Each structure stands twice: as C-alpha cells, then as structure tokens.
Amino acid sequence: PAAWPTAARLVARWLERHERVDALLDSLPRSFGGTERARCQHLVLGVIRHSGRIEAALGRLVAHPPRYSTRAVLFIAGFELIEAAQDEDDGRVAKIVHHAVEQTKSLASPAEARLVNAVVRKLSAALAQPAPTLNISADELGEYFSHPAWLVKSWLAQFGPEATRALLEWNQKPAPVYARWRGAEGTPLPDFLKTTPWPSVYEVESRRWSEVEPLLKSGHLYLQDASTRIPVELLAPLPGESVIDLCAAPGGKSLLIADTMKTGRLVAVDLPIDPDKPGPRIERLRENLSRTSGIEVALVQANLLENISMVLREHRLADTFDAVLLDVPCSNTGVMRHRVDVKWRLQPGDFKKHPQQQLSLLHAAARLVAPGGRLVYSTCSIDAEENEHVVRAFLASKAGGPFTLEKSVLSYPWTHGHDGAGAFLLRRQS
Numbered sequence: 001p002a003a004w005p006t007a008a009r010l011v012a013r014w015l016e017r018h019e020r021v022d023a024l025l026d027s028l029p030r031s032f033g034g035t036e037r038a039r040c041q042h043l044v045l046g047v048i049r050h051s052g053r054i055e056a057a058l059g060r061l062v063a064h065p066p067r068y069s070t071r072a073v074l075f076i077a078g079f080e081l082i083e084a085a086q087d088e089d090d091g092r093v094a095k096i097v098h099h100a101v102e103q104t105k106s107l108a109s110p111a112e113a114r115l116v117n118a119v120v121r122k123l124s125a126a127l128a129q130p131a132p133t134l135n136i137s138a139d140e141l142g143e144y145f146s147h148p149a150w151l152v153k154s155w156l157a158q159f160g161p162e163a164t165r166a167l168l169e170w171n172q173k174p175a176p177v178y179a180r181w182r183g184a185e186g187t188p189l190p191d192f193l194k195t196t197p198w199p200s201v202y203e204v205e206s207r208r209w210s211e212v213e214p215l216l217k218s219g220h221l222y223l224q225d226a227s228t229r230i231p232v233e234l235l236a237p238l239p240g241e242s243v244i245d246l247c248a249a250p251g252g253k254s255l256l257i258a259d260t261m262k263t264g265r266l267v268a269v270d271l272p273i274d275p276d277k278p279g280p281r282i283e284r285l286r287e288n289l290s291r292t293s294g295i296e297v298a299l300v301q302a303n304l305l306e307n308i309s310m311v312l313r314e315h316r317l318a319d320t321f322d323a324v325l326l327d328v329p330c331s332n333t334g335v336m337r338h339r340v341d342v343k344w345r346l347q348p349g350d351f352k353k354h355p356q357q358q359l360s361l362l363h364a365a366a367r368l369v370a371p372g373g374r375l376v377y378s379t380c381s382i383d384a385e386e387n388e389h390v391v392r393a394f395l396a397s398k399a400g401g402p403f404t405l406e407k408s409v410l411s412y413p414w415t416h417g418h419d420g421a422g423a424f425l426l427r428r429q430s
Contacts, residue, residue, distance in 0.1 A: 334420025
C-alpha cells in the first residue's frame with residue numbers, strides 16, 4: 001500500500017470518529033515497509049498537528065464541507081502546503097495541487113477532484129501567511145498554532161505571551177527521537193546516536209532505523225525522552241533498596257530504576273487488564289521488567305485506590321518501601337509534541353477532574369512509604385493545577401502531615417529543550 005492514500009483514509013477516520021492517533025497508527029498494515037510507514041505517519045501526524053489552522057482556512061473557502069474522504073485530501077494537501085511554505089519551496093505547490101487532484105479521483109470522485117483543484121489553489125495563499133506577532137488575541141494565536149483558544153488563554157495567564165508563543169511553536173514541530181543506551185560498559189556507542197546535554201540520553205539519527213531496531217529488540221537501546229529521567233533522578237534509588245513504581249506501565253521508568261539500583265527489589269504496579277480494552281501497556285511493562293538483571297522484580301496488577309496494601313500482602317510482598325514513585329495520569333500538556341492529538345481531546349473541566357484523582361492517588365501512595373522513606377510525585381504536565389497545587393493540598397492534609405517537600409523540578413520545553421514535566425521529592429519523617 002502507498003503512504004499517501006493510506007494516510008488519507010486514516011485522516012478521514014480521525015475527522016469522522018475522532019479516534020486516538022495511537023490507535024489509528026497501530027492499524028497500519030504490517031505489509032508497510034519502513035519508508036512508506038514513516039511517510040504515512042508523517043502525513044497523519046502533520047495533519048493532526050496543524051488541523052486547527054487548516055480547518056479555519058478551509059472554512060473560509062468552502063461553504064459546505066465535503067464528505068470525509070474528500071476533506072481528508074484537503075487536509076493532507078493543506079499540511080503539505082504548510083511544509084512547502086516553511087521550506088520556501090514555491091515549485092512544490094503545483095505538484096501538491098496536481099497530486100491532491102489525482103488522489104481525489106480514486107479516493108472520492110472526478111466531480112470532487114474539480115472541487116479539490118479549485119480549493120487547494122486558493123488554500124496555498126491562505127496558509128502562506130507569516131506567523132503572527134505577540135500582540136494578538138488568544139483566538140488568533142490558537143488558530144495559527146492549531147491549539148484550542150481556551151488552552152492558549154490558560155497558558156497566557158500562567159506563563160505570559162513570550163513563553164506561551166514559544167510553547168506553541170515547540171508543540172508544532174516534529175519530535176526528535178531520544179534513547180537511553182543500555183549496552184554493556186565499554187561497548188562502543190553506535191555512530192547514529194548523537195550526544196545531548198543530558199547524561200545517558202542520545203538523539204537517534206533519522207533514517208538509520210534498520211540499525212536501531214536490532215538494538216531495541218536486544219534491549220541495548222530504549223527509546224525514552226530526556227524528561228522521563230527527572231523523577232527517577234529525584235527518587236535516587238540506591239542498591240539494595242526496596243522500591244515501588246506505581247502507575248508503572250509501560251515501564252520505561254521502572255527499567256531506569258532497575259538499571260540505577262542494580263541490586264534490590266522493585267515492584268511495578270499498574271491497573272489490571274481491561275478485557276474490553278486489553279491494549280499493550282501491561283505487556284510492554286512485563287517485557288521491560290524482563291530486561292532487568294541483578295534485581296528482584298514483581299509485577300502487580302491492581303488499582304492503587306482499592307486497598308493496595310492488602311493486594312501487596314496477597315502477593316507476599318512488603319507493604320512499605322524505602323522509595324515510592326508515583327507518576328500520575330495527567331493532562332499531558334508537557335508532551336504535546338509527541339502526543340499530537342491531546343490538545344484536541346482535552347476539555348477545560350479536565351483541570352479540575354485530574355487534580356482530584358491525582359490527590360487521591362498521592363494519599364494512597366503515601367501509605368506505602370516507610371518511615372524515613374521518600375516519595376516522588378510526578379506528572380508530564382506543565383500546568384500548576386496538576387503540580388504545585390496538588391502537592392500543596394497533600395501537604396496541608398492529614399495524610400501529608402508526616403511529609404516534607406525536599407526538592408521539586410519543573411521542566412518547561414521552551415527553556416529546558418525537552419518535554420515538560422513536574423516532579424516533587426517528599427520525605428516521610430522517621
């Protein structure tokens with residue numbers, strides 16, 4: 001199968017059903033080769049990343065939206081026009097128009113191909129507008145950078161116009177691929193791994209995937225953004241300690257904890273598999289735990305909010321630990337460069353719902369911390385409601401009474417150069 005028409009079908013599904021992008025891409029046929037698969041993913045992710053801007057431009061050109069198959073062609077052509085404008089490639093525009101018309105003939109109909117021909121020619125000028133200045137409204141910023149206006153308003157209030165503009169620009173760029181090297185000490189690094197400002201984190205050179213895949217399968221390399229190291233570094237697990245990683249799937253942080261400790265005991269906990277939505281998360285956690293060495297590991301499928309201590313005892317495990325990591329479910333506002341559809345799924349009410357759940361999880365996790373032990377609360381959110389506000393509410397509660405905040409790290413993409421995150425080190429009194 002060819003990348004472009006396959007991408008058009010996936011985009012049509014996304015426009016019609018609002019499917020999650022990871023589910024869409026997981027449905028790609030196994031027969032897809034590496035180059036075609038990468039091209040298809042690039043088109044789908046690019047459309048979703050820029051869909052707000054493209055939709056607004058189309059809305060001014062087309063009075064009545066065509067059916068989804070034709071709309072998908074227009075969206076992909078729109079994304080290609082944005083790329084052409086960024087590359088200042090004027091000669092590419094005519095090719096984009098021609099290709100969109102030809103694809104429409106097979107994906108839709110000759111009549112709709114004539115519509116596409118007329119619209120894409122006008123769309124080129126509409127999308128070639130320069131980036132707006134700082135002194136514009138949240139609605140205009142949201143349209144150009146394809147973010148919901150309510151979210152842009154929230155960030156403007158928190159971070160100010162310059163930081164918000166930098167964040168919006170960051171989210172609109174494709175994410176580099178980062179990895180952690182797990183090869184044996186003294187093993188030379190492959191030349192496709194580029195050094196970064198962060199220890200043990202490397203950028204994977206593009207177009208070398210055939211060399212990367214064997215190292216991923218062998219466990220010598222693990223794909224992981226630099227931000228994920230922050231909560232583990234704060235936790236600072238030591239050899240011989242007992243550590244529990246709550247909300248552990250898919251297991252990247254569990255594996256980093258095990259690699260850091262080298263000896264001791266690690267318990268990884270995540271929700272039981274839902275028979276209606278099995279998904280790959282627990283299997284990936286199990287696979288990651290199988291890559292550890294020199295450390296005792298246990299995988300427990302349990303709900304943290306439903307008497308986790310009793311479940312641990314049923315598994316003949318301790319119910320208090322030297323170190324506890326709680327990486328909570330959150331809005332994902334710090335990782336929108338990677339999760340391009342998050343901004344379209346978020347709702348304003350999520351910033352009330354998530355903190356309530358996060359505080360409940362933090363209360364439950366606190367019961368597992370041994371006297372003198374430590375607890376790291378972490379998110380992949382950049383919003384204060386899910387970070388400082390939750391920790392403040394916990395420390396003011398009865399459950400938080402025995403704890404003190406020793407250190408916190410808030411990473412922001414526009415200043416740190418990697419995904420955003422929040423992490424807080426809490427120490428229990430002896």
